[in-house]
Amino acid sequence: MSSLAWHPDRVDSPAPAALLGELRLDEPLCDYTSWRVGGPADRLYLPADLDDLLCFLRSLPAGEPLLWLGLGSNLLVRDGGVRGTVVCTKNRLKVMRRLDGGRVYVEAGVPCALVARFCVEQGLGGAEFLAGIPGTFGGALAMNAGAFGGETWGLVDRLLTADRFGGVHRRMVEDYAVGYRSVAGPVDEWFLAAELKLVAGDTGQAREHIKTLLARRAASQPVNQPSCGSVFRNPPGDYAARLIESCGLKGYRIGGACVSDKHANFIVNLGQAAARDIERLIARVREEVKTQRGVSLEPEVRVVGEPADQ
Numbered sequence: 577m578s579s580l581a582w583h584p585d586r587v588d589s590p591a592p593a594a595l596l597g598e599l600r601l602d603e604p605l606c607d608y609t610s611w612r613v614g615g616p617a618d619r620l621y622l623p624a625d626l627d628d629l630l631c632f633l634r635s636l637p638a639g640e641p642l643l644w645l646g647l648g649s650n651l652l653v654r655d656g657g658v659r660g661t662v663v664c665t666k667n668r669l670k671v672m673r674r675l676d677g678g679r680v681y682v683e684a685g686v687p688c689a690l691v692a693r694f695c696v697e698q699g700l701g702g703a704e705f706l707a708g709i710p711g712t713f714g715g716a717l718a719m720n721a722g723a724f725g726g727e728t729w730g731l732v733d734r735l736l737t738a739d740r741f742g743g744v745h746r747r748m749v750e751d752y753a754v755g756y757r758s759v760a761g762p763v764d765e766w767f768l769a770a771e772l773k774l775v776a777g778d779t780g781q782a783r784e785h786i787k788t789l790l791a792r793r794a795a796s797q798p799v800n801q802p803s804c805g806s807v808f809r810n811p812p813g814d815y816a817a818r819l820i821e822s823c824g825l826k827g828y829r830i831g832g833a834c835v836s837d838k839h840a841n842f843i844v845n846l847g848q849a850a851a852r853d854i855e856r857l858i859a860r861v862r863e864e865v866k867t868q869r870g871v872s873l874e875p876e877v878r879v880v881g882e883p884a885d886q
Contacts, residue, residue: 595628595631595632595635596623596624596625596628597621597622597623597624597628597629597632597668598621598622599619599620599621599622600617600619600620600621600622601618601619601620602616602617602618603616603617603619603620603662604616604657605617605620605645605648605653605657605658605662605881606653608620608645608648608664608666609645609648609649609651609652609653609804610647610648610649610651610710610802610803610804610805611648611651611652611802611803611804611845611849611851611854612802612845612849613652613653613655613845613849613850613851613854614652614653614654614655614657614658614851614881615653615654615655615656615657615658615851615881615882615884616657616658617643617657617658617660617661617662618657618658618659618660618661619660619661619662620661620662620663620664621661621662621663621664622664622667622668623663623665623668623669624668625668625669625671626669626671626683626768626769629663629665629668629669629738629768630738630742630744631742632663632742633663633738633739633740633741633742634741634742636661636740640660640661640740641658641659641660641661642660642661642662642663642740643658643660643661643662643663643880644662644663644665644714644766645662645663645664645665645666646664646665646666646684646685646711646712646714646715647666647687647710647711647712647715648666649710649711649715649804649805650711650715650719650721650804650805650876650877650878651804651877651878651880652804652851652854652855652858652877652878652879652880653851653880653881654851654852654855654879654880654881654882654883654884655850655851655852655881655883655884656881656882656883656884656885657881657882658880658881658882659882665684665685665712665714666685666712667685668685669683669684669685669686669714669768669769670683670685670686671683671686671769672686672690672691672694674698674700675771677773678700678773678774678775678776679733679771679772679773679774680694680695680698680700680703680771680772680774681769681770681771681772682713682769682770682771682772683713683714683768683769684712684713684714684717684766684767684768684769684770685712685713685714686712686713687711687712687713688706688707688709688710688711688712688713688716688721688728689706689707689709689710691703691706691713691772692704692705692706692707692786693707693786695772695774695777695782696777696779696782696783696786697779699776699777699778699779700774700775700776700777701774701775701776701777701778701782702726702730702731702774702775702777703731703772703774704724704726704782704785704786704789705722705723705724705725705726705789706723706726706728707723707786707789707790708723708724708789708790708793709721709722709723709728709805710805711805713728713770714766714767714768716728717729717732717735717759717767717770718759718766718767719757719758719759719876720754720755720756720757720758720759721757722757723789723793724789724792727756729749729752729754729759731772731773731774732749732770732771732772732773733749733770733771733772733773734746734747734748734749734770734771735747735748735749735767735768735769735770735771736767736768736769736770737762737765737766737767737768738765738766738768739764739765740764744768745762745765747761747762747765756809756810757809757876796838796839797836797838797839797842798836798837798838798839798842798844801836801844801845801846802844802845803836803842803843803844803845804843804877805842805876806841806842806876807841807842807843807858807861807875807876807877808820808841808861808862808873808874808875808876809873809874809875809876811871811872811873811874814871815841816840816841816873817839817840817841818840819865819869819871819873820835820840820841820861820865820873821840822868822869823861823864823865823868823869825840825861825864826840828857828860828861829846829857830853830856830857830860831848831849831850831852831853831856832845832846832847832848832849832850832853833845833846833849833853833854833856833857834846834857835857835861843857843858843861850884851881852883852884855879858875858877861873862875
């Protein structure tokens with residue numbers, strides 16, 4: 577039985593005969609991450625669409641290291657770059673449409689902010705908080721991203737995933753263990769798309785709600801500087817930003833990386849930061865909070881790649 581049986585476009589659609597996307601060799605990843613740092617990927621593939629992506633995955637040799645990249649937020653790529661292949665869904669896998677029964681089909685490459693706006697324009701409520709998540713929907717699924725009290729997986733009904741051999745799987749929410757900024761499920765599968773279940777909403781009120789949320793975000797976060805979003809998870813019963821600020825670390829810098837003066841749980845690139853500066857600053861913040869407040873902060877950000885000297 578086809579795993580694409582509920583896909584809105586087709587059932588058992590054959591893979592394309594030839595790759596239609598773009599393969600780039602030794603591609604600098606600083607252009608693909610929100611921190612604007614990162615060394616080169618051995619290979620970077622920009623798929624034409626979902627079927628092309630599956631065809632590309634089937635073409636890879638067994639054992640090829642594989643990294644998926646969306647808007648590059650919540651990700652620190654080290655200065656030595658990434659060995660193997662990076663699949664970038666930015667401006668790819670961007671199909672989104674309304675289905676019956678208050679449902680919306682969203683592919684992994686759609687920015688969360690666009691998902692929020694689409695749902696509002698369709699008269700559907702509950703997804704407004706996504707406007708505050710600076711990443712693709714695939715990335716939001718991978719970590720149960722949240723903002724303004726909402727979490728991604730509270731909207732999810734079912735999903736499509738791909739394995740590293742280009743096989744497609746239909747998954748249900750029950751197939752995953754979902755927690756605060758964490759998602760555990762089938763090994764070596766990546767999210768292709770999700771079907772969301774929403775409720776009827778008032779379009780005018782929802783638009784105003786999004787405006788209010790974005791105004792709050794702009795007032796409290798360094799939205800005009802390169803960052804990854806929140807660096808650390810909030811510990812139980814407290815806030816990472818409060819702990820960091822209480823240790824006097826706002827404005828603390830290493831090289832071109834700086835703890836934001838606007839929000840202490842953001843590390844910003846002042847313009848000339850290297851990935852090693854950011855990684856060292858993350859470690860220093862953790863050390864100071866542990867020493868001064870006795871709390872072990874856990875990073876939200878994922879660190880990948882090789883140091884520059886390797």
